[in-house]
Amino acid sequence: MGDAEIIPIGTRGRPGRGTGTAPSSAARGLAGKEARGASGQGAAKAKGAGSGKSASARSARGGPRHGADRAATDAPASSPAPQTGQDSASEAASAAAAPTPRPPITTEERAPGAGIPVGDWLAAFQYAARELFGDEWEPELARLLAFLRRRVTGDYTVDEYGFDPEVTQRFFLAALRPIAQKWFRIEVRGIENIPAEGGALVVSNHSGTIPVDGLMTMVSVHDHAGRFLRPLGADLVFRLPLVGTLARKGGATLACGDDAERMLRGGELVGVWPEGFKGIGKPWSERYKLQRFGRGGFVSAALRTGVPIVPLSVVGAEEIYPLVGNLPAVARLLGLPYVPITPLFPWLGPLGLLPLPSKWLLEFGEPIRTDDYDAAAADDPMLVFNVTDQVRETIQQTLYSLLMERGSVFR
Amino acid sequence: MGSAGKTVLVTGVSRDLGRRFARALASEPEVGRVIGVDVVPPRGDIGDVSFVRADIRTPVIAKVIAKEDIDTVVHLSVVSTPGIAGGRSSMKELNVIGTMQLLAACQRAPGVEHLVVKSTTSVYGSSNRDPAMFTEDMEPRRAPRWGYAKDVAEIESYVRGFARRRADVRVTMLRTANVIGPGVANPLTSYFRLPAIPTVAGYDARLQFLHEADLMAVLGHAVRSEVPGTFNIAGEGMLMLSQAVRRLRRPSVSLPGFMVGQLGSALRSARVADFSPEHVSYLTYGRGVDTTRMREVLGFRPRYSTAEAFADFAESLGVSARPTERALAGLEGRLAGGSTTLGGPHG
Numbered sequence: 001m002g003d004a005e006i007i008p009i010g011t012r013g014r015p016g017r018g019t020g021t022a023p024s025s026a027a028r029g030l031a032g033k034e035a036r037g038a039s040g041q042g043a044a045k046a047k048g049a050g051s052g053k054s055a056s057a058r059s060a061r062g063g064p065r066h067g068a069d070r071a072a073t074d075a076p077a078s079s080p081a082p083q084t085g086q087d088s089a090s091e092a093a094s095a096a097a098a099p100t101p102r103p104p105i106t107t108e109e110r111a112p113g114a115g116i117p118v119g120d121w122l123a124a125f126q127y128a129a130r131e132l133f134g135d136e137w138e139p140e141l142a143r144l145l146a147f148l149r150r151r152v153t154g155d156y157t158v159d160e161y162g163f164d165p166e167v168t169q170r171f172f173l174a175a176l177r178p179i180a181q182k183w184f185r186i187e188v189r190g191i192e193n194i195p196a197e198g199g200a201l202v203v204s205n206h207s208g209t210i211p212v213d214g215l216m217t218m219v220s221v222h223d224h225a226g227r228f229l230r231p232l233g234a235d236l237v238f239r240l241p242l243v244g245t246l247a248r249k250g251g252a253t254l255a256c257g258d259d260a261e262r263m264l265r266g267g268e269l270v271g272v273w274p275e276g277f278k279g280i281g282k283p284w285s286e287r288y289k290l291q292r293f294g295r296g297g298f299v300s301a302a303l304r305t306g307v308p309i310v311p312l313s314v315v316g317a318e319e320i321y322p323l324v325g326n327l328p329a330v331a332r333l334l335g336l337p338y339v340p341i342t343p344l345f346p347w348l349g350p351l352g353l354l355p356l357p358s359k360w361l362l363e364f365g366e367p368i369r370t371d372d373y374d375a376a377a378a379d380d381p382m383l384v385f386n387v388t389d390q391v392r393e394t395i396q397q398t399l400y401s402l403l404m405e406r407g408s409v410f411r
Numbered sequence: 412m413g414s415a416g417k418t419v420l421v422t423g424v425s426r427d428l429g430r431r432f433a434r435a436l437a438s439e440p441e442v443g444r445v446i447g448v449d450v451v452p453p454r455g456d457i458g459d460v461s462f463v464r465a466d467i468r469t470p471v472i473a474k475v476i477a478k479e480d481i482d483t484v485v486h487l488s489v490v491s492t493p494g495i496a497g498g499r500s501s502m503k504e505l506n507v508i509g510t511m512q513l514l515a516a517c518q519r520a521p522g523v524e525h526l527v528v529k530s531t532t533s534v535y536g537s538s539n540r541d542p543a544m545f546t547e548d549m550e551p552r553r554a555p556r557w558g559y560a561k562d563v564a565e566i567e568s569y570v571r572g573f574a575r576r577r578a579d580v581r582v583t584m585l586r587t588a589n590v591i592g593p594g595v596a597n598p599l600t601s602y603f604r605l606p607a608i609p610t611v612a613g614y615d616a617r618l619q620f621l622h623e624a625d626l627m628a629v630l631g632h633a634v635r636s637e638v639p640g641t642f643n644i645a646g647e648g649m650l651m652l653s654q655a656v657r658r659l660r661r662p663s664v665s666l667p668g669f670m671v672g673q674l675g676s677a678l679r680s681a682r683v684a685d686f687s688p689e690h691v692s693y694l695t696y697g698r699g700v701d702t703t704r705m706r707e708v709l710g711f712r713p714r715y716s717t718a719e720a721f722a723d724f725a726e727s728l729g730v731s732a733r734p735t736e737r738a739l740a741g742l743e744g745r746l747a748g749g750s751t752t753l754g755g756p757h758g
Contacts, residue, residue, distance in 0.1 A: 145746065154658040248617075254542060
């Protein structure tokens with residue numbers, strides 16, 4: 001502490017407005033009378049590291065006067081001038097304040113990293129690449145660059161629904177995975193009920209105000225079963241800008257009989273949430289009570305194509321945005337099915353969009369086979385309703401048993 | 412005249428595609444004679460086609476059919492933009508009244524055995540409630556209310572009425588996807604020729620294309636094979652609008668939907684691009700058509716896929732790599748080439 005060099009304030013700069021050869025009258029006026037009178041000895045008296053109080057006054061007024069006579073003898077400030085009779089403190093003060101034209105300050109190395117040798121750069125780059133991609137960083141990086149170039153040049157293929165598997169795998173699922181694993185800590189059961197190949201229809205309960213459960217199901221199915229789940233979405237999804245585009249890129253298509261049958265015939269794993277908006281928009285008091293299962297359209301699609309129906313029960317999605325209120329007037333105005341009020345939204349603004357970190361359980365039930373029925377079965381409304389009820393009951397019962405099993409919402 | 416083959420009447424030969432099709436048809440061995448009809452003479456070489464200047468909007472066309480003893484009628488005189496016809500009202504008249512007159516003439520001509528009508532997939536419309544792929548028996552979710560799509564919907568209903576009344580005539584209706592190619596001038600190609608391509612913000616349309624060569628081929632195939640029915644005609648595969656723009660290496664400008672429409676109107680009145688507001692819904696939602704019937708019933712396979720047709724068109728525009736792409740390609744090349752030097756220390 002004691003050894004620290006004390007740099008008096010104002011000793012390095014030029015006094016006054018700084019451009020002229022003499023201090024401005026304002027600067028001279030600032031300096032006290034006695035200081036001005038003592039200027040003759042003041043400069044000589046100052047010793048060693050100089051004392052802060054008087055130094056500022058001195059530099060404001062004394063410096064230039066000294067500088068003026070020194071400049072003639074002492075040459076430019078930057079050149080190592082011979083020290084003749086004056087002590088170092090006043091020398092420094094006057095030299096800094098010298099009104100002589102100083103040579104322009106130049107920076108020889110302009111690039112911020114120019115001083116670092118190329119080898120170090122390469123090493124740092126390699127280290128970063130290895131950190132990011134692991135030991136196989138070179139092919140990985142090459143693959144990433146190739147991927148970026150394909151994206152920039154449009155050199156990729158989408159299927160007839162607009163599904164972009166590459167971007168889904170690399171971006172959408174990668175972005176959702178941490179949410180699924182770390183935030184909701186999803187536990188998946190009965191994944192073996194999803195057939196390894198061929199068409200199948202996953203039917204799930206729907207909840208959570210925003211269809212986050214659909215996204216989480218997509219991630220879980222992809223990570224555990226290794227297949228893309230192709231969701232069927234309401235027409236509202238495809239009317240919304242951005243949402244509709246992302247949905248199609250992520251593999252969704254319109255929830256209608258034509259598309260469902262087409263996808264199932266094409267051997268895709270299709271996900272459907274027959275409760276629709278009634279399911280996600282139901283109030284908190286009705287949580288885990290299945291709503292009406294549409295008109296059974298998904299069953300007739302499965303019957304027509306003969307694919308198995310896999311019931312899926314999702315526990316935990318109800319609690320992410322507890323829907324405690326609704327704004328029907330605003331919803332009508334915006335053309336939306338409902339406008340939610342949750343404990344956090346809209347009170348906290350965008351922060352209210354943060355889902356509560358509930359613990360999720362996904363249980364895939366035993367597949368319900370439909371290939372035993374004959375071709376006319378899909379046109380038999382009674383049979384369709386029976387199968388619909390069977391699926392609905394299965395999901396509801398599984399929900400109850402999962403709820404019994406679950407200790408706490410957040411654990 | 413040798414009665415070796417068919418006698419084909421082709422309407423709308425003054426336009427480029429019609430002229431080229433008629434000329435190609437005339438050189439085929441199965442076809443005896445080709446008579447081209449239009450209000451204005453074709454500008455280019457029509458080869459062996461005999462041109463008759465007749466307006467299909469008038470009963471004159473009936474005399475031509477009777478006199479020339481036509482057995483096959485190929486109706487191509489359906490214009491897609493008011494720019495070609497000289498205004499929306501005359502476009503409507505040419506499309507709808509022309510078709511009515513032509514069908515009326517065909518109905519009275521006992522010799523007519525086969526009618527080929529070039530329709531378009533625009534009849535399916537574009538909306539957020541569309542199925543991913545339209546099959547031939549599907550109806551549009553929103554009936555087209557104006558413009559080209561409405562004209563075509565009306566034309567199709569007249570053709571269906573004709574088919575009912577003259578059950579002995581085989582009617583082939585070809586609903587073609589957007590035709591694209593180096594020599595095609597239609598609203599979509601003029602749209603893609605813009606230096607910066609306006610897109611509807613927040614939406615990405617699914618597009619299907621048919622190469623102009625395939626359009627010629629399918630029309631010829633329809634005349635030869637005489638398979639009746641309605642068929643969707645499109646190249647294989649699907650291209651997103653964003654993908655198409657990237658493949659063209661052109662910048663795109665995202666605008667709200669209504670501004671794209673306004674821009675289209677402005678460009679049309681400035682005669683920069685014949686791109687009208689009715690394309691906005693197509694550029695918003697896009698459209699996909701199922702071509703199973705084309706392959707299995709009609710027995711036609713397009714030579715170009717959607718992507719290939721678009722690549723052929725893009726090549727004619729002169730595609731040059733943009734800076735980002737060059738930089739990425741350079742980096743990639745350096746990594747591939749320099750991997751031995753870079754990999755030195757650790758491997």
